[in-house]
Amino acid sequence: MEKVESSERRNFNRIRLAQPVQCRLKDWEEQRGALSCDISEGGMRLNSTSFLPLHTEVLLKIQLSHEQVVECRSQVVWIQRIPFTERYQVGLEFIQDKNFIYTQKQIQKCLQLTPL
Numbered sequence: 586m587e588k589v590e591s592s593e594r595r596n597f598n599r600i601r602l603a604q605p606v607q608c609r610l611k612d613w614e615e616q617r618g619a620l621s622c623d624i625s626e627g628g629m630r631l632n633s634t635s636f637l638p639l640h641t642e643v644l645l646k647i648q649l650s651h652e653q654v655v656e657c658r659s660q661v662v663w664i665q666r667i668p669f670t671e672r673y674q675v676g677l678e679f680i681q682d683k684n685f686i687y688t689q690k691q692i693q694k695c696l697q698l699t700p701l
Contacts, residue, residue: 597625600696606631607646619675621647626689626696628659628678637661637675645677649695657688 602624607616608631619633629647637643641661648654659677666673679685 597627599623599625604648609644655688655691
């Protein structure tokens with residue numbers, strides 16, 4: 586994992602994280618896989634073969650490491666089709682619920698373990 590430098594104004598530092606993510610919308614019968622691109626305490630960006638409508642709530646299972654999986658709720662804040670593919674980049678913001686603090690703490694541990 587490596588830190589992502591950006592000129593964008595962000596509330597949280599983010600790190601590159603290429604790990605499996607399971608996504609589930611309320612009307613999906615099964616979970617669908619995706620691959621994370623980067624993550625912060627407030628949200629994440631992932632690549633998906635599924636279109637996720639803007640403002641949709643998504644339940645995530647994020648593989649932070651081989652030993653650590655966290656579950657959290659999120660909301661789609663942006664989506665962009667990757668040119669010349671049937672894939673999408675999706676920006677997700679974590680929803681502040683009862684699991685939010687635990688998820689943030691686990692992501693903080695990931696951030697601390699990431700070398701500069």
